[in-house]
Amino acid sequence: MYETFIDLDELIIRCRDKQAKKFIQEAVACYRAGAFRSCIVATWNAVVFDFLHKLRELELLENGEASNLLKQFEKISSESKVRELWQFESDIPKWALEKFELISPVEQADVKRLFEDRSRCAHPSMTSLEEPFEATAELARYHLRSAVMHLLQRPPVQGRSALNQIWQAIKSEYFPKDTEGAVSSLHKGPLARARFSLIKDIVIGLTKSLLNEEVPEDERERQFSALNAVSKMYYKETGEILNAQLSNIILRIVDTSWDKVIIYLDNVTAWESISEPCQIKARTFIERLNIYEEKSSYINKLSIEKINILVKASRIDFLTDAVISKLQIPFKDLLSLKKLCQNKQFNENIVNPIxxxxxxxxxxxxxxxxxxxxxxxxxxxxxxxxxEKIKETSVKRILSVIQRTQNDKINHLIETFFKEKISTASLDELILIREYFMDELEDQDKEVIELNNIIDISVNRLIKECSFEQIDKLWEIKSNYPDLLIDEHINFLLQTNVSNIVDQFMKSGTFASAKSNACLISKVVDFLKPVHWNYILEAFCTNNQIYDSYGCPDIFISLFNQSIEITGTVQPYWFSFREKLNGLNGVDINRLKQVIDSYQARE
Structure with missing residues (x-):
């Protein structure tokens, strides 16, 4: 806007109207030839043709004032009324300011001076014969520059009309939401070669709207794109405006709208600094920001809206420390925040270090x-x-975690730990480790195959070390992992603990344990002696947890049949057992009676 020196050829390029541009080319040629009077005359001619061109553009926009002036000019021109034409030209500076706001009062003074100097150059009678008007190179260049910068380079709409047109464009739903698109759109309107006052009105107007007004999010996006577009088109001017006035605007913002301040400072890049009072207020806002939902059925549920404010604040240099301080929250909440946020830069720079x-x-x-x-x-x-944590964690928990882990380094550490733990692991842990490495056998990796063999050896060793008290665990292992050679040790434990099994059955204290112990009896039926049978049958008749247990009578039907298969006949202890059953009743008990009676009838 305030170029200190502009090349003459650059002035030609800046002209919008082709006819006016020709006169400026002529003026530049005269200047270079030293014909400074002719330069000033040609420059004024360019102003006249540019003004007429602007009137035609405004007429297309249905501007009545422009249409009337054009008709007036065409009439006096067709009638060759020289005096009226001269008056028309002399009024151009006044009309440009008062009717169309094409120029400012200061710029009007420059245009008036150009007209006056043009008259002095073109009409010698207006100056003293003894002291003819001398146009200097400096004066000619000054008029050239003023004409182009004040009028010829600008579109026909400036002032309030331009401001209204720009605001209407931004309010349109079709205005671009990206900065580049907004630049392209605004370049074709009044903001092309705009005056500083127009730039200031737009920048301040957008800033106040974004900081104070409640507008739809869609419109806010358009306003931000427009403001950043103006900043890109006029970076120096926008920076000067914001650095001078932004702090004062912010200090007048009500507390309930301070989230808009953070959003603004993050989205708009043209400002360089704000006052210390503004910075203090911004830091206090972040410190007091409640990042949890105020009305939620969940305890400490994070607010995505407030988290987004923190994300934006973290990108503002003087607020970064305040954000870090704000995020000194429980670990679980911090992890939830990270998942909720999904902002890579924020997570890497702020959350991960915490x-x-x-x-x-x-x-x-x-x-x-x-x-x-x-x-x-x-x-x-x-x-x-x-x-260290792997060493303290159960194998079961490690395996549940490793299934959802995609980090090769972590998996390698865990696998290394498993390999080291094989020699000291419990049977339960070894079974889990074995299952993990069994899944990798499909790859036919030699190391995995050898490791699996080592695990099997250790598993079999620990199985053989299991006592009778661990037989339930062995049954469970056998049902889940039928490939393990476990039957031999189970049979050994059963055969060497018949008396313990019988005693355990006799002492059954619940229906469930009675049924479980009865099943165990059926496993050692081949090793039962008459004395064992007497204890077993007596316990059935005297322990209500056994004879009332659902399933026990059916198991004893099976035991009766197995006994006959083994001995080839009904043993005497079954007859005495049958007599004692007369004191018991029930559907299952009666069925057991019928089975025994059917064999007695045969014999």
Whole structure:
């Protein structure tokens, strides 16, 4: 806007009207030839033709004043009324200011001076014969520059009309929301070669609207794109305007609208600094910002709207520390915030450094969450703490975590830990580790195959070390992993613990344990002696937890049939058992009676 020196050829290029441009070319040629009077005359001619061209443009926009002036000019021109034509020209500075606001009062003075000097150059009678008017190079160049900068380079709309036209364009739903598109749009309107006053009106108007008014989000986006477009078109001028007035505007903002201030400072890049009172108020706003939902059925539910304010504030230099201080919140909330935010730059620059401060106290799951959230590589500190947490964590939990982990480094650490743990792991842990590596056998990796063999050897060793008290665990392992050679040890435990099994059955204290113990009896039926049978049958008749247990009578029907298969006949203890059953009733008990009676009838 305030170019200190403009090349003459640049002045020619800036002219909008072709006819006016020809006169400026002529004026430049005269200037270079030293014909400074002719230069000034040609420059005024360019102003006249440019003014007429602007009137035609305004007429197309249905401007009545422009249409009337054109008709007036055409009439006096066709009638060759020289005096009226001269008066028309002399009124151009007044009309340009008062009727169409094409120029400012200061600029009007320059245009008037050009007209007066043109008259002095073209009409010698207007000057003293003894002292003819001398046009200097400086004066000629001054008029050239003023004519182009004040009128010839500008569109026909300036002042309030231009301001209204620009605002209407921005309010349109079709105004671009991106800065580049907005620049292209505004370049074709009144903002092309705009006066400083127009730029100031737009910048301040948009700023006040964005900071104070409640407008739809769609319109706010258009306003931001327009403001940034003006900043790009007139960066120096926009910076001067905002640096001079933005702080005063911000200090008048009500507390409830301070979120708009943060959004503005983040979105608009033309401002360089704001006053210390503004900065203090902004930091206080961030400190008091409640990032949790105020009306939520969930405890400490984060507000995405408030988190977005923090994201924007983090990009403002003097607010970064305030944001970091604000995010000294519980670890779980910080992780939730990171997932909720999804802003890569914010997470990397602000959230991740805070998360790392939790590392020494973090649990295994928390460490994994920190590291796997974005597939980060481990640094030495993180690796150290993770190794320690792996040692403290159960194999079952580790396996549940590793299934959702996509970090190769973490998986490698866990696999290394598994390999080291094989020699000291419990049977339950070894079974889980074995299952994990079994999934990798499909790759036919030699190392994995050898490792799996080592695990199997350790599993079999621990199985053989299991006592009778662990037989339920062995049954469970057998049902889940039928490929393990476990039957031999189970049979050994059963065979060597018949008396314990019988005693356990006799002492059954619940319906469930009675049924479970009865099933165990059926497993050792081949090893039962008459004395065992007497204890078993007596317990059935005297322990209500056994004879009332659902399923026990059916198991004893099976035991009766197995006994006959083994001995080939009904043993005497079954007859005495049958007599005692007469004291018991029930559908299942009666069915057991019928089975025994049917064999007695045969014999």
């Amino acid at each position: 998360l790392k401060t939790f590392v020494p106290q973090a649990s295994f799951n928390e460490l994994i969450t920190i590291l796997t959230d974005e597939n980060k590589s481990l640094n030495e500190e993180m690796e150290f703490y993770l190794k």
